[in-house]
Amino acid sequence: MIIVMKKGAPEEHIQNIILELTSLGLQPLPLYGTERTVIAVIGDERVIDERSLTALPGVSKVMSVLQPFKLASRESKFEDTIIEIKGEKIGGRNLTVIAGPCSIESEKQLFDIAFKCKNAGTRFLRGGAFKPRTSPHQFQGMGVEGLKIMKKVCDELDMISVSEVMDARDVEVVCQHIDILQIGARNMQNFTLLKEVGKTKNPVLLKRGSSATIKEFLLAAEYIMAEGNPNVILCERGIRTFETDTRNTLPLATVPLIKELSHLPIIVDPSHGTGVRAFVASMSRAAVAAGADGLAIEVHTDPDKSITDADQTISCEAFASLMDEIKPIATAVGKSLK
Ligand code: PEP
Ligand code: MN
Numbered sequence: 001m002i003i004v005m006k007k008g009a010p011e012e013h014i015q016n017i018i019l020e021l022t023s024l025g026l027q028p029l030p031l032y033g034t035e036r037t038v039i040a041v042i043g044d045e046r047v048i049d050e051r052s053l054t055a056l057p058g059v060s061k062v063m064s065v066l067q068p069f070k071l072a073s074r075e076s077k078f079e080d081t082i083i084e085i086k087g088e089k090i091g092g093r094n095l096t097v098i099a100g101p102c103s104i105e106s107e108k109q110l111f112d113i114a115f116k117c118k119n120a121g122t123r124f125l126r127g128g129a130f131k132p133r134t135s136p137h138q139f140q141g142m143g144v145e146g147l148k149i150m151k152k153v154c155d156e157l158d159m160i161s162v163s164e165v166m167d168a169r170d171v172e173v174v175c176q177h178i179d180i181l182q183i184g185a186r187n188m189q190n191f192t193l194l195k196e197v198g199k200t201k202n203p204v205l206l207k208r209g210s211s212a213t214i215k216e217f218l219l220a221a222e223y224i225m226a227e228g229n230p231n232v233i234l235c236e237r238g239i240r241t242f243e244t245d246t247r248n249t250l251p252l253a254t255v256p257l258i259k260e261l262s263h264l265p266i267i268v269d270p271s272h273g274t275g276v277r278a279f280v281a282s283m284s285r286a287a288v289a290a291g292a293d294g295l296a297i298e299v300h301t302d303p304d305k306s307i308t309d310a311d312q313t314i315s316c317e318a319f320a321s322l323m324d325e326i327k328p329i330a331t332a333v334g335k336s337l338k
Contacts, residue, residue: 001048002076003039006060013058014039020056024048031077031230036060040071042226067261069218071225072232077263083203083231085179086160088123088338090203090233091265095330095337096294098162098205098267099319100126102309103139104146110153112301116316118157120323121337124180125154126162126296130170131308132186139307147177154179162205162296168196175200185210185237185272188220198227205296207235207269210248218262234258234266235296238273247275247312250283255290267294271312277303280314281322288329297322 003017014030017039021028026043041048050062067073083090090096099117104110104127114125129146131139142149147163154161164182165174171193174181180203187193188209197204204224208217221232236255238248250273258266268287270280284295300306303313314322323337330337 001041001045002063002065002070003041003053004060004063005037005039005058007036009037009058009060013056017053017056017059020053029071029226029228031071033077033079035079038076040065040076042070067218068215069222069262071230072218072221072262072264074261074263079263081230081232081263081265083233083265085203086123088160091293093335094293095288095326095335096124096265096267097122097323097326097337098124098126098294098296099299100162101128101300101306102271102298102313103128103131103307104142104149104163105307107149107152109301110149111156113299113316114153114157114159116301117299117319118159120316120320122323123159124162125150125157125159126182126298128164128182128308130164130166130174132164132166132184133308144173144177147174151177165193165197168193171196171200175202178202180205180233183207183220188212188217191223194220194223195227198224198229200229201231202229203231203233204229205233205235205267207237207272208239208254210238210240212239214254214257214261218258221262221264232264233293234262234264235269236266236273236292237269237296238275246273246279248273250274252283252286252290255287255292259291265293267296268292269296271296271298271309271314275312277312277314280312281318281325284322285325285329288326288335289333291333291335293335295326 131141162180241249270283
């Protein structure tokens with residue numbers, strides 16, 4: 001159930017409803033929009049007397065939400081969620097491009113890549129310090145040392161960092177160094193981890209599990225939001241199918257589908273989505289044309305030497321050309337790449 005407040009309802013009225021719901025043993029979660037505020041109600045709704053709630057000052061209407069993902073649903077919040085971080089906006093009419101290596105390998109490697117990506121026109125730098133590898137014998141990432149490198153490089157170049165957190169016990173240390181917490185595909189349903197990042201104030205980049213349905217994907221976002229963190233960025237990164245010529249199958253219909261079901265921003269990762277360097281540019285262009293709010297792309301100064309995911313990593317030069325190519329496409333779909 002949601003309580004839709006009247007346009008411009010004062011904070012006092014919002015707090016009054018929150019108090020009322022709390023006294024009924026329910027968990028109220030306000031979703032502040034530019035137009036109006038909606039208060040989502042978590043708990044056993046049978047204790048609610050709809051009529052007396054509707055009569056309270058500031059209330060426009062009380063409605064049921066049919067989707068199981070109540071907070072992430074467009075039924076609860078009609079306007080697109082726009083996440084603000086360090087002077088940048090994610091969602092709405094903005095196109096956000098996150099670029100950088102699959103793994104942080106050294107300070108020089110990350111600095112050189114970051115410098116070139118920034119010159120190509122983005123302030124969002126990705127790089128994994130904790131790597132979810134299929135085999136325990138493979139490189140597992142630089143860990144906390146990698147996080148420190150990321151912080152240093154981003155401070156120096158005034159960039160915004162994105163890095164994966166794999167374990168609930170690492171959330172605190174990752175938050176100390178990183179701006180946007182990435183939840184990888186393999187952890188999309190690690191509910192303990194989702195709840196833990198939900199308790200932080202950092203935006204969360206939630207990647208779709210390789211065999212998750214869209215409903216499961218949105219319910220994973222719901223776990224984060226239910227803990228009080230509304231800043232979730234969804235990422236389609238391909239799903240596992242019978243096809244073996246690409247690493248994953250990249251379903252771009254996810255973009256309009258998510259746009260219909262949810263107010264959260266949705267970006268596309270064509271690197272993991274295809275696993276093939278040569279396909280990254282075309283799928284990036286297609287994702288932007290489909291209305292994606294952004295892209296996450298693996299970039300390296302020497303792609304073949306990337307310790308992880310070399311096959312799908314593009315060069316800094318290819319990335320710079322790609323940035324030029326997507327600009328007119330973004331404009332055509334009403335978005336802008338700063
Ligand atoms: C990554 O972004 O490097 C990564 C491991 O992605 P995913 O979780 O989508 O496989
Ligand atoms: Mn990778």
